[in-house]
Structure formats: structure tokens, C-alpha cells
Amino acid sequence: MSETKHSSKGTNDPKKGRIVIFSSIIVIVLVAAIAIMVYSNLNHKETKPKKQPTHRTEQTTRIDYQGQPFIGSSKAPVKVAVFSDYRCPYCKQFEETVVPKLEKEYINTGKISLYFFNDTVLGPGSVLAANASEEVYHQNPKAFWAFHKAVFAAQKDEKEQWVTKKLLTDIAKKTVPSIDLKAFENALNTKSRQDDVNKDESIAESVGVPGTPAIFVGDKMLEDGLNYDLLKQSINSALKGSK
Known part of the structure; x- marks a missing residue:
């Protein structure tokens, strides 16, 4: 009985594997979203007309x-x-x-x-x-x-x-x-x-x-x-x- 319990908590547990994969996907999605936001913001600043320096x-x-x-x-x-x-x-x-x-x-x-x-x-x-x-x-x-x-x-x-x-x-x-x-x-x-x-x-x-x-x-x-x-x-x- 004890051996069965021990094997169900091993590294090959499919349930735990799915949790890890799901967590990884969430992290990847968040990183991608942040990257898109940063890129979009930088792109917006670059395309915004720059104010020309003026002399008095x-x-x-x-x-x-x-x-x-x-x-x-x-x-x-x-x-x-x-x-x-x-x-x-x-x-x-x-x-x-x-x-x-x-x-x-x-x-x-x-x-x-x-x-x-x-x-x-x-x-x-x-x-x-x-x-x-x-x-x-x-x-x-x-x-x-x-x-x-x-x-x-x-x-x-x-x-x-x-x-x-x-x-x-x-x-x-x-x-x-x-x-x-x-x-x-x-x-x-x-x-x-x-x-x-x-x-x-x-x-x-x-x-x-x-x-x-x-x-x-x-x-x-x-x-x-x-x-x-x-x-x-x-x-x-x-x-x-x-x-």
C-alpha cells in the first residue's frame, strides 16, 4: 500500500505535468503580452512627430x-x-x-x-x-x-x-x-x-x-x-x- 502511494506522487505524475505545462503557457502569454505592450509604446513614441528645437x-x-x-x-x-x-x-x-x-x-x-x-x-x-x-x-x-x-x-x-x-x-x-x-x-x-x-x-x-x-x-x-x-x-x- 505504501509503495502505491509513493509512486502516485513521483515525477511522472501526469496531473502534475499538466499543471507545470499550463503554468508555463500562462507565463509565456504574459511575457508576450508585456513585450507587445512595450514594443507598441516604443513604436508610438518613435512615430510621434518630434518637436523641433527653436531659438528665441x-x-x-x-x-x-x-x-x-x-x-x-x-x-x-x-x-x-x-x-x-x-x-x-x-x-x-x-x-x-x-x-x-x-x-x-x-x-x-x-x-x-x-x-x-x-x-x-x-x-x-x-x-x-x-x-x-x-x-x-x-x-x-x-x-x-x-x-x-x-x-x-x-x-x-x-x-x-x-x-x-x-x-x-x-x-x-x-x-x-x-x-x-x-x-x-x-x-x-x-x-x-x-x-x-x-x-x-x-x-x-x-x-x-x-x-x-x-x-x-x-x-x-x-x-x-x-x-x-x-x-x-x-x-x-x-x-x-x-x-
């Missing part, structure tokens, strides 16, 4: 210039946009060293118009100054640039919280004599022009602005907008293309 000077997303502060003729063949922060020292540099050259050579001669966009990257002070500038523009578009330049002229070290309601109010009184102070102070206290600021920042995001200042000639972003020679080349190229 090749940025071609269109900018919405409608309703933005600008200097120059509205009929100028080329538009130049600057995305700027009133607390940014490089933006101040652009305003005080590059813009005067642009005015003399291109703006006053009717070749380009220069547009300003707020891009508040340096905190609450930047947001406050942007709301102030939007309120001035809303009240008196012609006086905007005088206020705009005075704020940059008042700029201090980036680490200082120099933008205050009093400073902005004093600048507004000096540069915009007709200013409605009640409305201006309300803009400072409630950020009533934040929607306009948000619109500018939305445009900045849509065109891939990496930081301030960001300079666009038409719809193409320059690698270094503070390099006047590079800016001139881009403008001259755009002027030729506009003919």
Missing part, C-alpha cells in the same frame, strides 16, 4: 498689440514690444539707454512704434507699480509715457521695497497734472487695474517670455534686446520685409 529669435507667436500703450505712429510698418517690470534694473537700462536711440533713429522717423507690456516678475511692488501705470494709461494715454519714465527714474536697488503708494502718487501728481487722484488712489488700494495687468502677463506667457526685459520686433523675440546693434539688425530686416 525664431519666436513667431503673434502678439496682441490692441489697447497697449505705445509711442510712434500707429501706421509705422514695424511694431516693437517690450515686456517689462518697473523694479527690474535691466528694464531700467533698456528704458534709459536703448529707448532714446530708438526714438531718434526709428520712432521719430515713423519707421517703428514701441509698445509697452507689464510683466510683474519681482513681487508686490511690481504689481503695485503696474496697476498705477495702467490707471494712468486709462485716464490719460498721452501722459502715460511721462509717468512711465519717471517711475523707472525713481527705481532703487532691486532688494529694496522702494515702490510705495506715496511715491507713485507723488510721481502721478508731477507727471499727470490732470490726474483724478481719487481714482488713482483707488487703483493703488484695490488693484482695480489688475485685469489689465493680468492681460499683459497672459500675453507674455502666450509668447514665451522668459524674463524681463523681453524685446520683440514684430512677433520675433530677440536673444538680447539690450544689444542695440542686434536690435537694429532685427528692425532693419523687418523693415525690408515690410516693403
Whole structure:
């Protein structure tokens, strides 16, 4: 009796053999399924169109210039946009060293118009100054640039919280004599022009602005907008293309 029991559990048991074979088939099927999934995924990645690398000077997303502060003729063949922060020292540099050259050579001669966009990257002070500038523009578009330049002229070290309601109010009184102070102070206290600021920042995001200042000639972003020679080349190229 014991020998019979022993032989029924031997290696030649057909039932155990079927279990082993069945288990092997399951493993093979699972491995095959995984292999198919991996291959399919790799194949999908390989056939998916690859995004071509782009250079900043090749940025071609269109900018919405409608309703933005600008200097120059509205009929100028080329538009130049600057995305700027009133607390940014490089933006101040652009305003005080590059813009005067642009005015003399291109703006006053009717070749380009220069547009300003707020891009508040340096905190609450930047947001406050942007709301102030939007309120001035809303009240008196012609006086905007005088206020705009005075704020940059008042700029201090980036680490200082120099933008205050009093400073902005004093600048507004000096540069915009007709200013409605009640409305201006309300803009400072409630950020009533934040929607306009948000619109500018939305445009900045849509065109891939990496930081301030960001300079666009038409719809193409320059690698270094503070390099006047590079800016001139881009403008001259755009002027030729506009003919």
C-alpha cells in the first residue's frame, strides 16, 4: 500500500505535468503580452512627430498689440514690444539707454512704434507699480509715457521695497497734472487695474517670455534686446520685409 502511494506522487505524475505545462503557457502569454505592450509604446513614441528645437529669435507667436500703450505712429510698418517690470534694473537700462536711440533713429522717423507690456516678475511692488501705470494709461494715454519714465527714474536697488503708494502718487501728481487722484488712489488700494495687468502677463506667457526685459520686433523675440546693434539688425530686416 505504501509503495502505491509513493509512486502516485513521483515525477511522472501526469496531473502534475499538466499543471507545470499550463503554468508555463500562462507565463509565456504574459511575457508576450508585456513585450507587445512595450514594443507598441516604443513604436508610438518613435512615430510621434518630434518637436523641433527653436531659438528665441525664431519666436513667431503673434502678439496682441490692441489697447497697449505705445509711442510712434500707429501706421509705422514695424511694431516693437517690450515686456517689462518697473523694479527690474535691466528694464531700467533698456528704458534709459536703448529707448532714446530708438526714438531718434526709428520712432521719430515713423519707421517703428514701441509698445509697452507689464510683466510683474519681482513681487508686490511690481504689481503695485503696474496697476498705477495702467490707471494712468486709462485716464490719460498721452501722459502715460511721462509717468512711465519717471517711475523707472525713481527705481532703487532691486532688494529694496522702494515702490510705495506715496511715491507713485507723488510721481502721478508731477507727471499727470490732470490726474483724478481719487481714482488713482483707488487703483493703488484695490488693484482695480489688475485685469489689465493680468492681460499683459497672459500675453507674455502666450509668447514665451522668459524674463524681463523681453524685446520683440514684430512677433520675433530677440536673444538680447539690450544689444542695440542686434536690435537694429532685427528692425532693419523687418523693415525690408515690410516693403
